[in-house]
Amino acid sequence: MSTIKWNEAAYEMLQEWLSLYNEKEPLRSRHLRNVKDKLHQLTEQEFMMEVSKELHEVYKVVKTERKQYDMTNGEFLVTTLLSTDYPAFLEARSQNLRRVEKLKQLHTEILSLFETNINTSSDMTSLLNRFFDAISAYGQTKKLANLEAKCAEYLPAFMDVDQKREGLKENALTAQKQESELLEEWNQLRKKQYVTKQTATGFRTKQHEYNESIRRLTVANKQLEEIDLPGLKNSFANLEADMKAYAIEALRAIEKEINEIIDDSERSQQQLQKQIEKVSYVEEMDAHYKWLSSFMDASRTFFHGKEIEAFDQVADLYRSSAIAEFIEVAEEVQMLTGPEPMSAASLPSYFASLQVKEEKLSVPATADYPVLEKQQKTKRTFPFFVGAVLAIVLIFIVYMNFGRGITDDNTAPAMTEKAEAKDKQSAENDPKPVKDGVKQRFTTL
Numbered sequence: 001m002s003t004i005k006w007n008e009a010a011y012e013m014l015q016e017w018l019s020l021y022n023e024k025e026p027l028r029s030r031h032l033r034n035v036k037d038k039l040h041q042l043t044e045q046e047f048m049m050e051v052s053k054e055l056h057e058v059y060k061v062v063k064t065e066r067k068q069y070d071m072t073n074g075e076f077l078v079t080t081l082l083s084t085d086y087p088a089f090l091e092a093r094s095q096n097l098r099r100v101e102k103l104k105q106l107h108t109e110i111l112s113l114f115e116t117n118i119n120t121s122s123d124m125t126s127l128l129n130r131f132f133d134a135i136s137a138y139g140q141t142k143k144l145a146n147l148e149a150k151c152a153e154y155l156p157a158f159m160d161v162d163q164k165r166e167g168l169k170e171n172a173l174t175a176q177k178q179e180s181e182l183l184e185e186w187n188q189l190r191k192k193q194y195v196t197k198q199t200a201t202g203f204r205t206k207q208h209e210y211n212e213s214i215r216r217l218t219v220a221n222k223q224l225e226e227i228d229l230p231g232l233k234n235s236f237a238n239l240e241a242d243m244k245a246y247a248i249e250a251l252r253a254i255e256k257e258i259n260e261i262i263d264d265s266e267r268s269q270q271q272l273q274k275q276i277e278k279v280s281y282v283e284e285m286d287a288h289y290k291w292l293s294s295f296m297d298a299s300r301t302f303f304h305g306k307e308i309e310a311f312d313q314v315a316d317l318y319r320s321s322a323i324a325e326f327i328e329v330a331e332e333v334q335m336l337t338g339p340e341p342m343s344a345a346s347l348p349s350y351f352a353s354l355q356v357k358e359e360k361l362s363v364p365a366t367a368d369y370p371v372l373e374k375q376q377k378t379k380r381t382f383p384f385f386v387g388a389v390l391a392i393v394l395i396f397i398v399y400m401n402f403g404r405g406i407t408d409d410n411t412a413p414a415m416t417e418k419a420e421a422k423d424k425q426s427a428e429n430d431p432k433p434v435k436d437g438v439k440q441r442f443t444t445l
Contacts, residue, residue: 006044009302010051011036016298017054023291026061030054048308055310058295062317065288069281077279078326081272086329089272093336096265100258100339107254107345109134110247114348119355121162124155127352131243138250147242154235161232162356164220171217172364178210179364186369203369211366229356236354244351251345258342265338276330282323289321 014036021027035042035050042050066072113131118124128151135144185203189195279285296318303311 006047007039010047011039013051013298013302014039017295020291020295020298024061026064027057030057048306052308052310055308055314059310059313059317062288062292062314065284066317069284069288071281071285071288074279074281074285075322077275078322081275081279082322082325082329085272085275086333089268089333092268093265093338096261097339100261103254103258103261104342106134106137107251107258107342110251110254111345111348113247114244114351116352117355118352120166121155121159124158124162128155131247135246135250138254143246147239147246150239150242154239157232158236161229165356168217168220171213171220175210175213175217175364178206178213179367182207182210182367182369207367207369214364214366233354233356240352240354247351248347251347255342255344258339262338262341269333269336269338272333276326276333279326282327282330285323286327289318289323292318292321 014032018032018036021030021032032054035047035054039047109130113127113134116123116127118127132144132148135141182203185206189199189203292314296315299311299314
């Protein structure tokens with residue numbers, strides 16, 4: 001190091017040392033200013049001897065101060081608290097807060113089960129699933145075995161009734177639609193003078209299918225009315241009472257556990273606070289380490305790379321310090337606030353209500369439209385007409401054949417007689433053979 005460089009660095013360090021010495025009574029009387037004033041006269045080796053004396057003095061003052069305020073024991077408490085007690089407290093507190101949050105959500109879910117209205121089997125299934133999920137999540141699965149058996153017995157019966165009711169409603173709507181379509185088609189058919197056989201057959205088939213569905217619907221509706229709905233409701237009332245009792249028991253247990261966790265967390269915080277309070281002379285320790293930190297900052301650059309025993313001794317004292325972190329932790333612990341204790345929730349008026357009512361389903365009447373009679377008449381008239389025409393033709397043919405036969409029978413004898421008479425007349429007109437006597441007479445004359 002050049003003379004100018006180490007002199008400048010030494011001057012700056014001494015300047016800061018003088019300022020720090022003023023903060024500690026035992027160091028104020030030191031003649032450090034003399035060293036600073038004659039710095040330009042000292043060699044580097046001579047200067048190092050002077051500052052080594054000062055470092056020994058600083059070490060002696062700092063050690064005395066540490067012993068005066070029992071800082072060795074305080075540092076042990078600080079180290080234990082920062083490395084063990086405080087991390088354990090934070091972990092336990094974090095777990096407690098997560099547990100409280102989870103229990104509060106579960107508490108809300110169970111409360112939401114109350115005042116549930118059940119209209120369909122899907123409503124019933126949803127309620128049971130949510131109920132068992134919530135109670136099981138709280139860890140009361142053993143208590144639910146009895147209730148699960150009741151639900152397994154009740155749910156199929158309720159679902160069967162509900163499915164039948166919904167099926168009947170859908171079938172009734174379909175029947176009403178068919179009735180409307182039949183009426184519309186009939187109104188169109190009755191405006192026609194004639195109805196073809198194919199059209200009538202199609203309409204008759206539709207009407208038959210409609211009437212069959214109405215008959216099935218009527219039978220199914222009667223069977224549904226015969227189901228013991230009051231008994232089904234009574235079974236649900238018993239089931240609902242058990243579910244309500246389990247839900248209330250779970251709610252109260254959750255509230256109790258939350259409050260126990262909160263109390264436990266508060267006790268842990270109080271114990272940690274007592275541990276913090278055991279560390280005495282915190283302000284003195286803080287001032288001690290702040291001064292030592294400033295002294296190290298002022299000296300470190302100058303002594304960097306140099307093996308100075310006295311400086312290393314002072315530095316070792318500084319390395320063991322954690323008081324600044326301790327003070328921050330102490331402030332954080334003091335400001336920590338836990339969740340508010342949980343009071344017992346007021347319960348709604350009922351747990352679940354079955355809304356299925358005994359109501360008769362309106363079934364449309366069967367159909368018997370007059371168009372069928374019209375079609376039957378049309379069907380009978382045409383064959384009779386065709387038959388009548390055929391009969392007349394046959395009679396005419398027979399008549400003609402019969403008349404010709406009579407005429408032929410009467411004409412044959414007459415023709416015979418006529419022929420004979422004609423033959424006779426012809427015979428008379430023909431010349432007869434002359435006898436000899438007569439011939440001679442005419443000759444003589």
